[in-house]
Amino acid sequence: xxxxxxLDAAMFEGLCRLGDSTLVLGHRVSEWCGHAPVxxxxxxxANTALDLIGQTQMWLGLAGEVEGRGRTADALAxxxxxxEFRNLLLVERPNGDxxxxxxxxxxxxxxxxxxxxxxxxxxxxxxxxxxxxAGKEVAYHLERSADLVIRLGDGxxxxxxxxxxxxxxxxxxxxxxxxxxxxxxxxxxxxxMPDLTxxxxxxxxxxxxxxxxxxxxxxxxxxxxxxxxxxxxxxxxGHMLAIMQFxxxxxxxxxx
Amino acid sequence: MSAEWPLWEIFIRGQxxxxxxxxxxxxxxxxxxxxxHARDVYxxxxxxxxxxxxxxxxxxxxxxxxxxxxxxxxxDKVYRHPSFFDIPDEIGHM
Numbered sequence: 484x485x486x487x488x489x490l491d492a493a494m495f496e497g498l499c500r501l502g503d504s505t506l507v508l509g510h511r512v513s514e515w516c517g518h519a520p521v522x523x524x525x526x527x528x529a530n531t532a533l534d535l536i537g538q539t540q541m542w543l544g545l546a547g548e549v550e551g552r553g554r555t556a557d558a559l560a561x562x563x564x565x566x567e568f569r570n571l572l573l574v575e576r577p578n579g580d581x582x583x584x585x586x587x588x589x590x591x592x593x594x595x596x597x598x599x600x601x602x603x604x605x606x607x608x609x610x611x612x613x614x615x616x617a618g619k620e621v622a623y624h625l626e627r628s629a630d631l632v633i634r635l636g637d638g639x640x641x642x643x644x645x646x647x648x649x650x651x652x653x654x655x656x657x658x659x660x661x662x663x664x665x666x667x668x669x670x671x672x673x674x675x676m677p678d679l680t681x682x683x684x685x686x687x688x689x690x691x692x693x694x695x696x697x698x699x700x701x702x703x704x705x706x707x708x709x710x711x712x713x714x715x716x717x718x719x720x721g722h723m724l725a726i727m728q729f730x731x732x733x734x735x736x737x738x739x
Numbered sequence: 740m741s742a743e744w745p746l747w748e749i750f751i752r753g754q755x756x757x758x759x760x761x762x763x764x765x766x767x768x769x770x771x772x773x774x775x776h777a778r779d780v781y782x783x784x785x786x787x788x789x790x791x792x793x794x795x796x797x798x799x800x801x802x803x804x805x806x807x808x809x810x811x812x813x814x815d816k817v818y819r820h821p822s823f824f825d826i827p828d829e830i831g832h833m
Contacts, residue, residue: 630772
């Protein structure tokens with residue numbers, strides 16, 4: 484009996500990790516709306532943000548259902564505090580310049596796609612169904628971010644330098660995605676979510692290929708930040724949530 | 740390289756349409772990115788099943804100042820419409 488309860492708790496946790504990562508990245512990308520370098524990229528970024536927010540509604544909606552305390556996706560998104568968020572540290576990094584935003588997107592997409600492919604094989608039909616739908620959106624995100632990383636990395640001296648800076652800054656935030664903790668292991672053993680260590684090979688191969696083509700150099704050193712999945716965040720997430728959550732917190736009955 | 744990206748004309752075939760229709764134009768550095776931009780800008784509301792992108796410079800357009808000689812001569816040539824044939828009733832609507 485206790486094993487069943489534990490698995491539900493692990494599943495709630497695992498679904499929050501997925502939904503919080505798509506929520507935080509979706510919000511970050513939406514910060515570009517009206518500010519991108521050209522109209523076409525502005526719309527492309529807004530599309531990506533909306534895809535991610537749509538996936539958030541599904542992941543957090545299912546999380547609330549699994550939790551069984553009546554919390555909706557909106558309640559989880561807007562009425563939790565920063566330490567309750569389970570997103571990866573990578574996605575809460577500030578946007579920086581356009582190249583920085585795209586590098587962050589690429590490093591996440593390269594993980595997100597194989598992760599969703601694994602989730603599409605989930606023993607839980609609800610998880611598999613969400614992953615199936617999100618997978619098509621994310622295949623396009625990856626195609627786009629990989630292409631732009633290559634174009635900008637292998638572009639002008641300035642674009643190359645900016646992309647290399649972005650890679651140097653963001654690289655230490657990539658390890659967390661593929662290092663499982665007890666929750667990840669329990670979910671993998673139950674066949675609900677994929678084994679995170681199994682994603683490493685796909686991620687490595689793709690990232691190394693694209694960065695090589697982009698003439699960018701992967702930084703030395705193996706230090707990796709971790710803790711986002713367990714609720715230990717950088718100072719940036721709180722500031723982001725203060726803006727994102729202001730309206731529903733200040734006006735709890737507001738509808739729009 | 741020019742600072743401005745070249746212009747591309749975008750044609751989309753809709754869900755039920757048989758032919759591609761011109762929907763607008765956008766800027767992109769090359770055809771591949773024009774295709775991506777077209778997808779992002781013009782198919783957000785499920786408008787299309789196929790996209791063509793054409794460099795705007797590849798289009799030769801008729802000149803607005805030639806409108807008179809180009810088009811007016813056909814205005815009074817109603818006999819060019821195939822509407823002067825007697826069609827037997829049993830053929831029905833054509």
